[in-house]
C-alpha cells in the first residue's frame with residue numbers, strides 16, 4: 001500500500017504576489033528583527049478555540065445562530081485601557097443579551113478587538129495646509145499625531161501591537177470568564193446607563209424579564225453553566241502579512257497551521273484580489289475567516305473566493321461580510337446570495353452596515369447616519385428573507401464610550417455636534433446608546 005502524504009502548505013508563497021496596503025517601513029532591516037522576535041512569542045489564542053468558533057459559525061451557516069461582531073475601527077495602544085476595554089465588552093454583552101432574549105437566537109460574540117491595529121487607507125498620504133505626511137495606518141504602523149516623527153512607519157510597533165493585544169485578551173478573558181459576564185449581572189452592566197438614556201431604560205425592562213425567567217428556572221432546579229460565563233472570540237483584519245505570518249504556528253494536535261494572532265481573521269475589501277497575497281496567505285491557515293464584499297463584487301468573484309478559501313466546503317470556515325451601502329444593498333446582494341447558495345457552499349452571511357455609509361460632514365468629520373446603518377441592515381434582512389437564506393449576523397464599528405462620531409439616534413446627534421467627542425483614530429463608531437438602539441432594532445428584524 002502506498003502512503004501518500006500531501007505536501008505542507010507553503011506559508012510564504014504570498015511573498016511572490018502583490019500585497020496591497022503594506023507600509024513602506026522606515027527601516028526594513030528592523031522588520032526582520034521584529035518578525036523573528038514575534039515568531040518566538042507565545043500564541044495569543046489556541047487552535048482549539050479557533051475550531052470552537054468555526055463550529056459555532058457552522059451553526060450560523062445552517063441558520064441556527066447569529067453573529068455579533070464589533071469594536072473599534074482602529075484600536076489604539078492608548079485606548080486599550082481597562083476602562084475602555086470593559087466598556088466595549090459591556091456594550092457588546094448588552095447587545096448580545098438583547099439579541100438573544102428579544103431575537104430568540106444564540107449569539108456568537110466576536111470582538112473587533114485585541115489586534116485591530118492596522119488600517120488600509122484610500123490615500124497613502126495626508127495633507128494639512130502645505131504639509132504632506134504618510135497617512136496614519138494604525139498604531140501597529142505609525143502614530144495618529146500629524147508630525148513627521150509620529151507618522152514614521154516604525155516596525156517596532158508590531159511588537160507593541162502583539163503585547164497590547166495580549167493585555168486586551170487577558171482582560172477580555174477575565175471579564176467574560178471571571179463572573180462579570182454572569183447573566184445574573186444583566187442589571188449591573190446597565191447601572192451607569194439606565195438613568196441617562198432611553199435605550200438604557202428599555203434594556204432595564206428586558207433585564208427585569210430575564211431576571212424573572214432565571215428565578216423561575218432556578219425554582220425549577222435549572223441553573224445551567226451557560227449563565228455564568230460567555231465565550232468571546234477575538235478578530236481583526238489580516239492586513240499586515242508580515243505580522244500574521246510571524247504569528248502563524250503549526251498546531252501540535254493536527255499538524256495544521258493556525259494564525260494565533262486572533263480566533264477569526266478577515267480580508268478587507270481593498271485586499272481581496274483573487275490572485276493577491278492576502279487570499280494566498282489566508283487560504284492556508286485553518287482559522288475561521290471572512291472576506292469583506294463591497295458593492296462592485298460580482299457573483300463570479302464570490303464563487304472564485306469560495307473555491308480558493310473553502311474548496312472543501314467546511315461549514316463555518318468562510319463568512320462573507322457584505323458592506324454595500326444602504327442605497328445599493330437591495331440591488332447588489334440578491335444575485336450574490338442566490339448564486340452562492342445555488343453552488344451549495346456553506347457561507348455565514350454577515351452585514352457590515354458601516355463602511356458603505358460613510359460621508360464627510362461640512363465640518364470635515366467622517367461620519368455615518370444611524371438611519372443609513374439601520375436601513376442597510378433592514379435591506380440585508382429583506383434580501384435574505386426573500387431568498388429563504390439566513391441573515392447570519394452583523395459586523396459593527398462601535399465603542400462603549402459616549403462619543404459623538406455617528407449622527408442620529410435617540411439623542412439626535414447632529415452634524416454640528418460631531419466635534420464634541422470625536423475620538424476615533426479612523427472611522428466613526430456608534431456610541432453605546434446608538435449601539436443598544438441598533439441591537440433592539442436588529443432583534444425585531446430577526447424575529448419579524
Ligand SMILES: O=C[C@H](O)[C@H](O)COP(=O)(O)O
Pocket residue numbers: 073119120121122123355426427
Ligand atoms: O476602516 C476602513 C478603512 O480603513 C477606512 O474606511 C479608510 O479610510 P480612508 O478612506 O479615510 O482612508
Ligand SMILES: C=C(OP(=O)(O)O)C(=O)O
Pocket residue numbers: 073120237267268269270292323352355
Ligand atoms: C477596512 C475596513 O473595512 P472594508 O475593508 O470593508 O473597507 C474595516 O472593517 O475597518
Ligand SMILES: [Mn+2]
Pocket residue numbers: 073074355397426427
Ligand atoms: Mn473602518
